[in-house]
Amino acid sequence: xxxxxxxxxxxxxxxxxxxxxxxxxxxxxxxxxxxxxxxxxxxxxxxxxxxxxxxxxxxxxxxxxxxxxxxxxxxxxxxxxxxxxxxxxxxxxxxxxxxxxxxxxxxxxxxxxxxxxxxxxxxxxxxxxxxxxxxxxxxxxxxxxxxxxxxxxxxxxxxxxxxxxxxxxxxxxxxxxxxxxxxxxxxxxxxxxxxxxxxxxxxxxxxxxxxxxxxxxxxxxxxxxxxxxxxxxxxxxxxxxxxxxxxxxxxxxxxxxxxxxxxxxxxxxxxxxxxxxxxxxxxxxxxxxxxxxxxxxxxxxxxxxxxxxxxxxxxxxxxxxxxxxxxxxxxx
Amino acid sequence: xxxxxxxxxxxxxxxxxxxxxxxxxxxxxxxxxxxxxxxxxxxxxxxxxxxxxxxxxxxxxxxxxxxxxxxxxxxxxxxxxxxxxxxxxxxxxxxxxxxxxxxxxxxxxxxxxxxxxxxxxxxxxxxxxxxxxxxxxxxxxxxxxxxxxxxxxxxxxxxxxxxxxxxxxxxxxxxxxxxxxxxxxxxxxxxxxxxxxxxxxxxxxxxxxxxxxxxxxxxxxxxxxxxxxxxxxxxxxxxxxxxxxxxxxxxxxxxxxxxxxxxxxxxxxxxxxxxxxxxxxxxxxxxxxxxxxxxxxxxxxxxxxxxxxxxxxxxxxxxxxxxxxxxxxxxxxxx
Numbered sequence: 001x002x003x004x005x006x007x008x009x010x011x012x013x014x015x016x017x018x019x020x021x022x023x024x025x026x027x028x029x030x031x032x033x034x035x036x037x038x039x040x041x042x043x044x045x046x047x048x049x050x051x052x053x054x055x056x057x058x059x060x061x062x063x064x065x066x067x068x069x070x071x072x073x074x075x076x077x078x079x080x081x082x083x084x085x086x087x088x089x090x091x092x093x094x095x096x097x098x099x100x101x102x103x104x105x106x107x108x109x110x111x112x113x114x115x116x117x118x119x120x121x122x123x124x125x126x127x128x129x130x131x132x133x134x135x136x137x138x139x140x141x142x143x144x145x146x147x148x149x150x151x152x153x154x155x156x157x158x159x160x161x162x163x164x165x166x167x168x169x170x171x172x173x174x175x176x177x178x179x180x181x182x183x184x185x186x187x188x189x190x191x192x193x194x195x196x197x198x199x200x201x202x203x204x205x206x207x208x209x210x211x212x213x214x215x216x217x218x219x220x221x222x223x224x225x226x227x228x229x230x231x232x233x234x235x236x237x238x239x240x241x242x243x244x245x246x247x248x249x250x251x252x253x254x255x256x257x258x259x260x261x262x263x264x265x266x267x268x269x270x271x272x273x274x275x276x277x278x279x280x281x282x283x284x285x286x287x288x289x290x291x292x293x294x295x296x297x298x299x300x301x302x303x304x305x306x307x308x309x310x311x312x313x314x315x316x317x318x319x320x321x322x323x324x325x326x327x328x329x330x331x332x
Numbered sequence: 333x334x335x336x337x338x339x340x341x342x343x344x345x346x347x348x349x350x351x352x353x354x355x356x357x358x359x360x361x362x363x364x365x366x367x368x369x370x371x372x373x374x375x376x377x378x379x380x381x382x383x384x385x386x387x388x389x390x391x392x393x394x395x396x397x398x399x400x401x402x403x404x405x406x407x408x409x410x411x412x413x414x415x416x417x418x419x420x421x422x423x424x425x426x427x428x429x430x431x432x433x434x435x436x437x438x439x440x441x442x443x444x445x446x447x448x449x450x451x452x453x454x455x456x457x458x459x460x461x462x463x464x465x466x467x468x469x470x471x472x473x474x475x476x477x478x479x480x481x482x483x484x485x486x487x488x489x490x491x492x493x494x495x496x497x498x499x500x501x502x503x504x505x506x507x508x509x510x511x512x513x514x515x516x517x518x519x520x521x522x523x524x525x526x527x528x529x530x531x532x533x534x535x536x537x538x539x540x541x542x543x544x545x546x547x548x549x550x551x552x553x554x555x556x557x558x559x560x561x562x563x564x565x566x567x568x569x570x571x572x573x574x575x576x577x578x579x580x581x582x583x584x585x586x587x588x589x590x591x592x593x594x595x596x597x598x599x600x601x602x603x604x605x606x607x608x609x610x611x612x613x614x615x616x617x618x619x620x621x622x623x624x625x626x627x628x629x630x631x632x633x634x635x636x637x638x639x640x641x642x643x644x645x646x647x648x649x650x651x652x653x654x655x656x657x658x659x660x661x662x663x664x665x666x667x
Contacts (some may be wrong), residue, residue: 047383047469141381141521187536190470193382194529200381201526208518286503321502 006068010051045101055128064119075133079107087121101225101234107203108164123287127179153211166224169235169280171202230254235280242303280316296323333441340402342445344377344385346433380525385465385546392458404445411464413440418457424450440535486543498538559585567608573633613649620658627654
């Protein structure tokens with residue numbers, strides 16, 4: 001099955017999709033008929049004229065979205081988490097990529113002056129955020145000089161590596177929080193907007209560091225996929241079991257040498273694998289302290305730190321303040 | 333000499349234009365730099381993604397400055413975040429004075445334009461501040477619909493008792509600093525907006541959990557919240573009278589006065605007469621400290637028919653008579 005479209009109106013997109021495949025659409029939520037997919041695509045309209053689509057569905061059949069190139073140029077921003085992504089195929093302009101990893105989890109921005117095609121295999125589960133950034137929207141907020149500099153670079157980067165950027169642990173947490181938000185919550189729009197800005201900012205920051213000289217352009221999408229799998233597997237271990245694995249174990253899991261893993265990781269994530277996982281662990285610790293109201297001692301034990309002292313020091317090095325200082329809040 | 337000025341439209345435009353006019357300096361692209369003799373003070377107003385307006389400034393004052401914002405008819409909410417360093421910091425909200433002599437001051441505070449407020453920045457005070465103008469669409473998303481009015485009434489009560497100030501945690505201090513760094517280094521608007529939203533989310537979560545934890549379980553109707561709040565305004569505006577005109581007030585509200593009195597105790601933690609008298613005492617104490625008015629003048633100003641009644645009331649509240657209090661102040665000065 002293939003769905004073709006060539007515009008930036010997300011509401012019309014959902015309506016057309018529902019009409020074409022006999023789904024239902026009530027102006028906000030589009031539900032596929034069950035033989036095509038289980039789940040929904042949801043329209044969130046943010047103040048300032050931004051239309052966002054949040055998706056959460058599992059394909060029951062192979063499905064292709066084909067966006068034909070159109071002008072005036074608009075920037076299509078996407079964050080995707082595809083589980084069971086084997087066989088996922090992405091075409092952008094003349095470039096074609098096939099994904100072979102378990103999970104595909106990236107953020108990207110591309111211009112609508114190129115064709116874009118995405119094919120999902122049967123069984124693929126997709127969580128996604130999509131929005132179109134119009135030039136008028138960008139011009140409204142960004143200083144002119146900065147914007148043109150930035151957009152020019154976006155084009156140059158595209159031809160190298162499609163602007164596909166792996167998503168790190170923190171951004172992934174924002175993304176999951178966004179997808180899991182309760183739409184009936186009165187502050188839905190507020191929370192959704194905060195999470196979307198966090199993801200957008202993550203992308204802008206990453207692209208900026210590319211502009212400033214970080215090169216991951218010779219990392220293949222295949223490598224990014226292997227690291228995504230590894231990232232998700234081992235951060236899940238920390239989250240669920242408090243288990244911190246050694247880099248040797250990680251290399252074994254990924255089926256490559258420790259040296260290769262270290263080099264590759266640095267290239268794709270722009271930081272060392274050791275730093276990355278220890279900062280993940282501390283982020284989790286911070287959340288446990290604040291959201292789950294666990295004590296410093298409990299968190300330290302739960303996440304496998306050698307001692308409370310060790311935990312406190314590591315925490316201070318990461319955030320610049322001690323875990324105890326998190327609770328020194330006063331209201332008059 | 334103190335630079336002392338008043339303005340009456342707390343908005344991106346109103347705020348910047350007031351400074352621009354007072355110091356006679358040009359306003360360009362919503363950017364201002366105050367004259368060099370006042371200090372190294374830069375202010376920038378911006379519209380950020382999410383349709384949110386902010387005015388942020390970095391300052392290092394060489395003179396004392398006193399800024400007064402008059403109460404407005406229209407209700408607007410502004411989250412005001414300050415990271416400041418100096419000898420003392422002073423704010424007056426709805427006639428309540430908050431003064432701290434802590435060197436470091438880092439607080440967030442939800443301003444409401446129907447209350448007057450002033451701040452006093454002493455010479456050699458350095459810091460950063462952000463005004464976040466909360467748009468309507470966000471206000472309607474705060475709190476569950478069935479308890480929004482109760483929260484609002486509690487917030488009003490909090491405003492009157494003192495200030496809804498929340499001390500910034502280390503995480504939030506870092507966000508404020510990152511906000512300024514982002515602006516200086518990359519002018520990354522998306523980043524500024526992200527921090528703005530994160531700070532609002534943090535503040536509202538804290539404030540609402542604080543308000544929820546306050547002992548009252550009273551659920552107010554919208555009418556009751558409005559009437560209660562109008563009653564409080566009446567009290568604040570009747571301080572020159574001996575007694576507030578509660579009987580006439582009853583004719584204008586839908587909630588009965590006996591119900592309102594009962595609700596007042598629950599929300600404000602004191603009877604409306606205690607509230608009224610306390611307010612008079614706090615303000616008369618302020619006049620004793622900061623003006624040359626004599627005790628009788630102050631007594632008449634607050635509706636007392638003779639000074640001895642005022643002295644007695646003052647003594648009940650502060651354990652000293654106004655004359656003794658003023659004498660004590662003099663002694664402090666001469667020491």
